[in-house]
Amino acid sequence: MFKDEAKIYVRSGDGGNGCVSFRREKYIPKGGPDGGDGGKGGDVIIRANTHCSTLLELIRSRKFIAKNGENGKGKKCTGRSANDLIIKVPIGTIIRDEQGELIADLTEHQSEVVVVKGGKGGRGNVHFATATHQTPREAENGQPGEDKYLQLDLKLIADVGLVGFPNAGKSTLLSRVSAAKPKIADYPFTTLEPQLGIAQLSEYQTMVIADIPGLIEGAHKGVGLGDRFLRHIERTRTLLYVLEMTPDQAQSPKESLEILQKELKSHSKVLSEKKYLITASKMDIPGSEQIYEDFAKEVGQKVYQISSVTGQGLQQLLFALYESAQASKNDEE
Helix, strand or coil, X not given: CCCCEEEEEEECCCCCCCCCCECCXXXXXXXXXXXXXXXXXXXXXXXXXXXXXXXXXXXXXXEEECCCCCCCECCCECCCCCCCEEEEEXXXXXXXXXXXXXXXXXXXXXXXXXXXXXXXXXXXXXXXXXXXXXXXXXXXXXXXXXXXXXXXEECCCCCEEEECCCCCCXXXXXXXXXXXXXXXXXXXXXXXXXXEEEEECCCCCEEEEEECCCCCCCHHHCHHHHHHHHHHHCCCCEEEEXXXXXXXXXXXXXXXXXXXXXXXXXXXXXXXXXXXXXEEECCCCCCHHHHHHHHHHHHCCCEEECCCCCCCCHHHHHHHHHHHHHHHHHHHC
């Protein structure tokens, strides 16, 4: 199950209390104070990890509370500091506080942020001895930990984002060019969750492809959960519009392309400005060739013909996508 948002409660540990203690040894009746300091409370840290793919575990747990530091002890022994509590999340996780203020955007493996710091340990009575006050009976309490509610949102990071209407052939394309195994069937809305696949072009060339559930008109307003799915292609380097060339469509490929581009522009300016390629899918179906020829004349740019069933045009398309993604990467740098 893919989960791309979660609200969690985090609390760091309290610092341990300082100790009131006096040195007690034979023949040393007035040994003076020797109370140690309290240990530090544990921090709560959120860390991005490549092995995490969704926020599902956070939804199940919801509360993350670090342990308290130990109290100080006699003989000037400092209490043990608590271990930090590490929360692992997928790369691409955005963390905000209750007011919606951005705390961190974790875009790399092992990138992390301390969301609440553990309390500092209190000082033991050894710190309060003076020349005129040699038997202090006071020590500090440890500082309390911090707590807050956090909103976590996941935006997938990929080289290519597939955009199209339901049943346009995106999932079949992804399964054909990568090891991903999305659910595929001959009816709309088969893909209900974003999918990632890695296409291996050569020994040294790989490309991450994201397939989001098919869009429908009004997606930017949340129709069909489209607004949630659209955010997953905001971080892609290039887009691929997948348009089917079948004769039984209610609208032409040109009309479909215009609707999709309008939805992306309405969702965010970032999406509308991304580099993109266009592919004509299902070219193995009778009648598709004429539809393709008419469409190619209308759009005035290269349209890649493919069939995920026969493999037609897939290699050429992959290398074109790779070049486009690399060009976007160079622009970023």
